[in-house]
Amino acid sequence: MAVRSMFSFSRPSFPGVMLGLGYFFLYAPMLVLIAYSFNENKRVNVWSGFSTKWYGELLANDAMMAAVAMSLKLALATATLAVVFGTLAALMLTRLRRFPGRTLFGGMVTAPLVMPEVITGLSLLLLFVALADTIGWPANRGFVTIWIAHVTFCMAYATVVISARLREMDTSLEEAAMDLGANRIQTFFAITLPIIAPALVAGWLLAFTLSLDDLVIASFVAGPDSTTLPMIVFSSVRLGLSPEVNALATILIVTVTAVSLVGFWFMDRNDRKRQREMQAALAHPD
């Protein structure tokens, strides 16, 4: 089989070269950002010495820290509900072949993946205003309205991740459990849930990062006293470069990278272990 890895240095292939350039394009700007977060100068682009003072200033910035707390709470609440709804929606799409409105439902799940944020944001705001007008709720826009908006677009991503796992899972395990007398709910909790658990974690993390990052939708549905982290970052970035934002960006990039690499290491180890066990089982059929 003609598998040519990008590391065959003898003759670098065109796709291999493009991959290298692509990584450079993706990572160079972030590395520049990180480097300048340690610049002592207030003018971000003028290097005058190594310093960690901007991290101190960032932690002392009360408005920024309040927004961080708000955004983290929001992301936690969003990710949790998005995974619950995403699991239900994924079960519908993969396990129920026919139910009334299946086509419509499929569209409702995929459309938020691509819908421009300005449209989603405006439409949800108009809904909240109309609801407040007719039933008096929500009286104030803030945490709850942003939460609802975030769950709505994040559950689509969670659904895609979870249904991919549900589709590749071996359904004969579920059938076996039901043959042995378990009902659907018992089967779900004893068999299905443990098997799709990695996808639930992946979907949860994805929804968490999407919620933490959203500027546009939150700006539409937020009230006057609810400011999320992206909103505060946006208003300071609009005025130009800010060393505190560089420090914040560095913390974010390092955290995401660390969590991803640890997660990758765990999954990779489990995969290898499972493959070894399968090979061993095939070699010695007892």
Place this chain on the structure above:
Amino acid sequence: MNLLRRWLPDRRWGVIAPPFLWLSLFFVIPFALVFKISLSEMAIAQPPYVPLLEYLDGVLNVRLNFGNYTWLFDDPLYADAYLSSLGIAAWSTVICLAIGYPMAYAISKMRGSLQNLCLLLVVLPSWTSLLIRVYAWMGILKNDGIINNVLLAVGLIAEPLRLLNTTGAVYVGIVYAYLPFMVLPLYANLTRMDPRLLEAAADLGARPLTRFLRITLPLSVGGVIAGSMLVFIPAVGEFVVPELLGGNEATMIGKVLWGEFFANRDWPVASAVATLMLLVLILPILLFHRYQSRELEVAR
């Protein structure tokens, strides 16, 4: 009787109802409201528009104002913004495809662990913040940014080039932000391809380029469509990139909508802008949806 039973609630509805109701209420109904408000008039009130239906002295008055739409068609600013958004989004998609296809191809040819790691490295940037990644480019493209500083130091230019606040900067930002969304579906498609097809072609004497053009490329059309739609559709309505990198030069429609809503507080015109944008995007969205549901069937 059977028909009745099909519609009566059974236990499946415990699974179906919550996400279905949630999406209907918070995703579908809001679009109807956008259309409704787009036919209203701006008012100095809370909320800032005139109600469409009024019940006065036993008479139901319906006031439909098409003025917002004629306004959008009369003022060339809006047509320009729509056209430049579509153009920028389309070219960004082509550039993403040109960079992303070879990347996805290279990754799909790797072996187990390395393949997963390389894929992770492509997706990882999209898990950090889009806002922050666009901000990073502000620092690079500024007049006293890295590119200008290097070019000045080397002596290639005598004074800084204007890179930030140009349409070119918007292209860079959009391609940078959306590249991972192009690579992911392409990789998913390419990695599923049956290698025996290529071996058979090779045995029959086809050269590598012929094998790629006659087998790999036609079989990956689904991935190309999915990736392209994942880039094109959101890019048309993009706000953050043109706002931070485009300055006054690139007026994209997402920025226009934002301005109508937040600066002018003209909710009806903002709604009309959104309605027209949705009309333009409905075909691409349907195309994307068709590909997605075909994916579900293929895997079953």
